[in-house]
Amino acid sequence: MIPDSLSSSPLEPLLTREYDTEPALVHERLRRAYGPVAPVDLLGVPVWFVLGYDEVLHVLQNAGERWRKCVAGWRAYTEGRVPADWPPLTLLAADNTGFQDGDRHRAGRAAWDAALRPYQDPAHPQAQLMERAILRYCDELIDVVTEGTSTGLADLSAQYGRPLPLMVAGRLFGIGIGRGDDLVMDLWRLLDGPDSGGAYQRLHATFLELATVKRRRPGEDVPSYLLAAKPDFTDDELARELFLLPAFLDFTGSLICNAVVEAITNPRLRATLSTGAVEEAVNRVAMLKPSIANVTLRYARADAKLGNFTIAAGDPVLLSIAAANNDPRFASALGDDTVRSTRAHLSWGAGPHRCPSRRLATQITTIAVRRLLERFAALGLALPPDQLPWRPSPFTRALRSLPVQYEVRPASGPRGRSDAQSAGGDSGREPSDVPADAPADNRRAARSSLWTVLRRLRGGRRDDQPGA
Numbered sequence: 239m240i241p242d243s244l245s246s247s248p249l250e251p252l253l254t255r256e257y258d259t260e261p262a263l264v265h266e267r268l269r270r271a272y273g274p275v276a277p278v279d280l281l282g283v284p285v286w287f288v289l290g291y292d293e294v295l296h297v298l299q300n301a302g303e304r305w306r307k308c309v310a311g312w313r314a315y316t317e318g319r320v321p322a323d324w325p326p327l328t329l330l331a332a333d334n335t336g337f338q339d340g341d342r343h344r345a346g347r348a349a350w351d352a353a354l355r356p357y358q359d360p361a362h363p364q365a366q367l368m369e370r371a372i373l374r375y376c377d378e379l380i381d382v383v384t385e386g387t388s389t390g391l392a393d394l395s396a397q398y399g400r401p402l403p404l405m406v407a408g409r410l411f412g413i414g415i416g417r418g419d420d421l422v423m424d425l426w427r428l429l430d431g432p433d434s435g436g437a438y439q440r441l442h443a444t445f446l447e448l449a450t451v452k453r454r455r456p457g458e459d460v461p462s463y464l465l466a467a468k469p470d471f472t473d474d475e476l477a478r479e480l481f482l483l484p485a486f487l488d489f490t491g492s493l494i495c496n497a498v499v500e501a502i503t504n505p506r507l508r509a510t511l512s513t514g515a516v517e518e519a520v521n522r523v524a525m526l527k528p529s530i531a532n533v534t535l536r537y538a539r540a541d542a543k544l545g546n547f548t549i550a551a552g553d554p555v556l557l558s559i560a561a562a563n564n565d566p567r568f569a570s571a572l573g574d575d576t577v578r579s580t581r582a583h584l585s586w587g588a589g590p591h592r593c594p595s596r597r598l599a600t601q602i603t604t605i606a607v608r609r610l611l612e613r614f615a616a617l618g619l620a621l622p623p624d625q626l627p628w629r630p631s632p633f634t635r636a637l638r639s640l641p642v643q644y645e646v647r648p649a650s651g652p653r654g655r656s657d658a659q660s661a662g663g664d665s666g667r668e669p670s671d672v673p674a675d676a677p678a679d680n681r682r683a684a685r686s687s688l689w690t691v692l693r694r695l696r697g698g699r700r701d702d703q704p705g706a
């Protein structure tokens with residue numbers, strides 16, 4: 239029997255082993271059984287799971303007006319029916335721009351748009367410095383992976399996809415190299431553990447301190463730009479905003495890994511890549527394998543018809559970007575062999591909360607994939623694709639590890655292209671007391687904690703990696 243409200247029970251649990259390995263099969267089954275909206279159980283809590291492209295777009299575009307993001311709009315939460323230790327609750331109750339409505343959201347969002355603009359406008363010096371820094375980070379990470387080898391095994395998630403965006407985070411935060419790497423390590427622990435509680439405390443303390451320091455001595459970085467755009471942020475509010483950065487940068491790491499898997503296993507995408515159209519290929523992966531599979535909950539302001547159901551006021555909806563992008567009503571309009579892919583997919587969101595950083599995230603991913611293809615003559619999965627381990631998560635589609643066999647391209651040599659590029663000017667100076675023109679070894683020595691872990695990961699030793 240088809241339930242007509244969220245209080246009907248029992249509901250089908252969404253996060254199963256099948257969902258981890260083959261989410262598309264689960265989407266298909268739910269679509270067949272219920273249509274574009276299905277009632278499901280999310281870690282013990284009932285939610286409406288929205289699978290239809292039109293329905294997801296409708297809710298995204300009407301955020302704030304008809305669908306609230308603030309957790310206070312969730313009836314079960316305000317009535318005390320959501321357990322305090324329900325895993326996603328800390329995130330949903332974060333009370334920052336990502337989870338606010340109306341005027342509060344508009345003010346915070348304007349500050350984010352202003353703070354990220356320097357990195358997204360190709361003509362701005364910050365964007366140019368960032369581009370060179372990303373390229374150099376890629377080279378530094380690949381150097382560590384390949385040091386002294388021409389062929390070998392690597393985990394491109396732990397050794398490349400995840401540390402790279404977190405190194406970018408250190409730069410966006412405007413923290414010097416030595417401290418920046420401690421921060422990177424704590425971000426890593428926060429997202430995957432172990433010691434995520436300790437990491438949260440240390441990060442909050444760091445972000446609070448950062449807020450105080452940047453208010454006194456502003457720099458060229460995101461916290462300073464946020465404060466310049468919205469000087470009435472309190473230190474605590476700014477610290478809470480800053481948690482958005484590493485979370486979204488981690489999604490960028492997942493997109494890098496998803497793109498690498500697709501580049502290895504999907505002949506149509508490989509064909510796109512061989513034409514040099516890496517950015518186009520990244521867009522296609524963002525559409526087909528979105529790293530944010532589901533965006534965080536929205537709550538109906540009033541009773542609303544959606545799909546075949548009436549969503550009661552205060553009920554939560556979980557919007558599936560992955561299912562919407564693959565909704566036959568949307569996907570069948572795209573030819574299978576289209577090399578140039580559509581931009582109408584929902585992987586960057588839509589409406590008031592849409593991603594303000596699409597260009598930077600695409601740029602990080604594009605450079606990361608392009609540099610891998612330049613530095614490696616061959617890359618192959620070290621496991622059959624259907625045995626790759628996925629992180630169980632209500633929101634993200636991310637690999638736990640990405641084991642590959644590699645063969646270094648002899649001509650590329652270590653750090654070839656980025657050195658050539660940086661020889662003529664500022665190489666993307668680090669916010670650090672280690673001079674940017676210091677030998678690479680000195681720079682690496684200064685970032686001891688991260689590099690110690692990355693070195694230990696070579697040859698498959700994973701003992702020190704957070705999350706291992």
Ligand code: HEM
Nearest residue numbers: 335336486489490493533585586587591592593594595599
């Ligand atoms: C592949 C990487 C990324 C993807 C797929 C992505 C996607 C998204 C999506 C779907 C949303 C909307 C969420 C919602 O409607 O609930 C969003 C919001 C946001 N993103 Fe991104 N993002 C990425 C990277 C980044 C990066 C690198 C940054 C910052 C440097 C960033 C900053 C933000 C912020 C601040 C918001 C909240 C905006 C608001 O609520 O108004 N994102 N992102």
